[in-house]
Amino acid sequence: MKSVDIDQIGQLPGRRIEENDTFLFRCHPGVACFNRCCRNLNLFLYPYDVIRLKNSLGISSDEFLDQYVDFVLRPSNFFPDVLLRMSENHEHTCPFLQVSGCSVYPDRPDTCRTFPLEQGLLYDAALRKNRPIYFFRPPDFCLGRHEDQVWTIPSWSKDQEADTYHEMTIRWAELKQLFQTDPWGREGPEGPRAKMAFMATYNMDQFRDFVFHSSFLKRYRVKSALLRKTASDDAELLKLGLAWVKLFLWGMPSKSIRPR
Template identity: 60%
Template structure:
């Protein structure tokens, strides 16, 4: 998922644009000649919910997951880092979760892997302030799945891949990420304390839990009681507080679940 502010840039994106009711032909299965070929040498962006699902799947802490499995990169067009899944250090740069039998984390695979070969974007119109979802069919040349007979709409495909909940959460993240087109960090820059705290709230859920439940957090912030109760036992609910906290802490934006105490 990417955000697109510039209509001219959107026109140049590769792949075939898909309208809601367009159908595309695709089928992927273990007997296909290209099986697993797409799980290597990827720039696979991980969004906050991807990390929660993967680290729980692997039974490791979010600290360990970040240490072992991600590269954090700062791009010139945004003031919040991107997180990429680190490919294995082998000749083909395979995904670390790829085995001969396929994806070892399949039930919790990242949203991008679920959407593939569809890619979503969010188009912002600065004049009207409106945002629309746009979709592209982008199988790589070597992907034989596009020659299969089965056809899908975007909605059918998302349902089949259990991708709707991922897409909803990614959209929420993209809303926040878009705020970082402006630099909020000032002289302390993107490696300062505030930036590191915001990164923790988005990507290091176990550290964020410590911060919420074992610091002066509750003295400084008012969390909706039901949300806080759920967050004690549910990483996804805790992440919702984390994202609301970034908006409040960095941008001063209160939300229905989180406010500053007076």
């Protein structure tokens, strides 16, 4: 999810879709382009995507990150982007694509759920907070936009069971925005604090071990209701991780966690 400057909106590709605007779309196995969109992608994975996929596959965070992910550190950002590694076949298909469709469909990433929309994050100066914005942007080969099913953003999100994904992605995007300035100093983006921040956002198995089996709880007071849930719930643990990174790197307070 990109952070969008209000001055850039008119220049972005695709049709801006406001909350009550409608768009036409339907995807089904009968379309001639079936599965064509699941290949040769720059598919960004957000922290909640990784939780859902590694749990769907029944593997650990480490195994998922080793087997399925590439990291890209861009010059304009001080935290790596995490991309799903495409298969090494001639079409570079998504590793989860099968002839019958997506093999992880109930746990597919946020970007796949949101498609044919793309989501961005806009800072609304009047409200003094971020809000999501959407663009209708299917590629030319996607025939689903010529079908006659009518959607709004809320009805599409509900149909795709994307509400939790969107909520978690926005939390992540708000933290990622902070990485537009360098928090690492001399350590650089591969130093020990960077590794800790990556663990607390993308590696929930390691972060859980760190919270419960290090001096973490001696150094930080975590809201008790949240701490109870983090023992078994990866999404709640991620919320703690996001709050902790803000505190750990930028000293930003939250209701979830504070130093002792």
